Amino acid sequence: MIQFHNVSKTYPNGSIGLRHINLTIEEGELVVIVGSSGAGKSTLLRSINRLHDITEGDIQVGGKSITHAKDKELRRIRRDIGMIFQSFNLIKRATVLNNVLSGRVAYHSTFRTMLGMFPREDIELSLHALERVNIREKAYIRADQLSGGQQQRVSIARALAQEAKIILADEPVASLDPLTTRQVMDDLKRINQEMRITTIINLHFIDLAREYATRIIGLRAGEIVFDGSPEQATDEAFADIYGRSIRHDEMLGGEV
Amino acid sequence: MRDTRAYKPISRRIRFWLSIIVILAIYYWAFQGMHFEGVQSTTKTVMLSIINGFLHPDWSYVYIPDGEDLLRGLLDTLIISILGTFVSAILCIPFAFWASTNMSRRLTVSGSGKILLSVIRVFPEIIVAILFIKAVGPGAFAGVLALGIHSIGMLAKLYSETIESIDRGPQEALLACGANRLQVLRYAVIPQVIPQFLSYSLYRFEINIRSATTLGLVGAGGIGTPLIFALQVRNWSRVGVILLGVVILITLTDIISGKLRKRII
Amino acid sequence: MKPAVPGSGRKSPPDIQLIRGRYKRIATWLLIIVVFILCSIHIHATPYKLMTGLPQMGSLLQEMIPPDWSYIPTIWQPIMETIQIAIVGTTLGGILAIPVALLCAYNMMPNKWVSIPMRVILNLVRTIPDLLFASIFVAMFGIGPFAGMLALLFFSFGIIAKLTFESIEAIDPGPLEAMTAVGANRLQVIMFGVVPQAFPYFVSYFLYTFEVNIRAASVLGLVGAGGIGILLDRSLGLFRYDRASMIILITLVIVLAIDYGSTRIRRSLL
Known part of the structure; x- marks a missing residue:
């Protein structure tokens, strides 16, 4: 469970990222956050694992405050939160398996991880995670040899190997083509349903949001202006979130 | 207009x-500082004996079963440059992180590192070698230390430029997994910079092997020592064979190191 | 904790690629360590030697401070000679490099029977370090700045010719075609098509080599090839470390000043 209590974020240059956010996300939900660029989607997502610090309020993850967590505690909470990025953020020269294994570092002592000696179980876990996203056979290939969609699946596998209870995905499909977009979204949905991992995704495609989400949250200028089921998120509701009518490029298109 | x-x-x-x-x-x-006029008198006879010597290299010097010969001198030179490069490739890592703007929050930290590195760079290695000879005595070890210390200046600068150009994404990903600072370094920074580090170290090795041939001129080991002896007694056929050896050694190491560098990147 | 990925508790047979990768890594590290140790043994390098040597180094550095300021008038003339050696050596080497660079570049000299041997010669020249040249020329022409100048001449010839022919090969062929089209002969093509494009690069490499040569010239004297190095050698031989440090200090100042000026000119060129 993730709880936002009156969370605000003001950047050092004075611009406002988030404004009095109160939000509770239950276990197993697949929440899609929508909003025009600059609305604070990324800030909201990154405040959950404190990649961005908030300036006011409190965020609790699984009942523990991440806002007030000290170093070690913070890393302990982050360990349970997997993150998927728009640009994949893989180590391009390392093998796929090593990229997935890097999700395990927080489980082991610094000394052990410095030597790069992961236990057998971790390797099995990572290989099974790769199996789940159907790229087990790529385990020993360098990450930069994979296509964009495959790279994104590696980063999903990294989150799985991490045994994350929550997955945060920041525009996971923004640099993918329509076909691989669907494959990646299908993977995320399947993992969410089969393993009951709470999943929060930033998206800018409206039709994808409607198709995959169990709950849609609309942000505008750092404030929540919509919070409801996909059925409630009509075109009019989206127009309200964006403050204008929907444009063609905000639809992925294809069969829905 | x-x-x-x-x-x-x-x-x-x-x-x-x-x-x-x-x-x-x-x-x-x-030009008037060069004293061209004092040169001509003996040149002709000297030139003839030099050409004669170079045309008849002292092949017997190449291998002498027990004693100082060309092959041993070249091996020493190679070893001095390998060890020197090795020492500097490792010693320069902390300096490189110190001098990288993206590894510390304050600009004064990286700025002071950069200044220190340029100070190291302006010290010629031959002078460093002389200082080390005074400390550990003449011989190859002084040469290794000289190359090791002198190369830090250039290598750490190149390393730090590599560190400054890395992609921040993987660091963010590791942080998000709950990794601590050292783990982020080990899994997000190091894998990105290691190939470039290796390539620069090989490049520096090519420079070091050239320097290593000259270290012997001041007594810091390697092929330079027999060369300076041969020069002092005007034994041109021996000078010829030593020069030939140096040219072959450097050409070979250049080719091998160049091939390796291409494979790494 | 229950495995988050179902089935991850199941043991699969050991992975061949994984084991191979691990052995490869261990073998590489072992090889590196063995080479390191063998090399160290060969040259009799021991940590003990370093431990006993370092305090001596410390006392030596202590003797260097403070530098002997009264030595400045004596070193002034050799310092000037150092600069002269670098200027003349770089200039003559640079002039010699121009025709060779043209002969080496494939787009200037399509005849491979000329360009390839020229490149081989150039590569051979570049294998010999400046101090080796210097010690040979000292033996040939006697102690003095002339030998140092010759050493730098060959050394800078190698660098400048290599860098210049590479930039000649990279020039835009358009103007050359235009010149040929209006009926220019080969020399005219070079004069009006190549020189305007390659000249800034040439000057930049020339200045860069000059910076390198100033450093080199300051140590040429160690083998008797003129310049400030002769005095440095003498001071070190007489254990006058305060004078040696004065020489080093002045040299550093000169080197930095010339670096600064030369870098500014190079920036304005490119």
């Missing part, structure tokens, strides 16, 4: 001729 057009070329022409005069004056001053 016409005024400015008439004015500009004149000031430019004055500047042009002024700089020409300055350059000519510098050259006049520089």
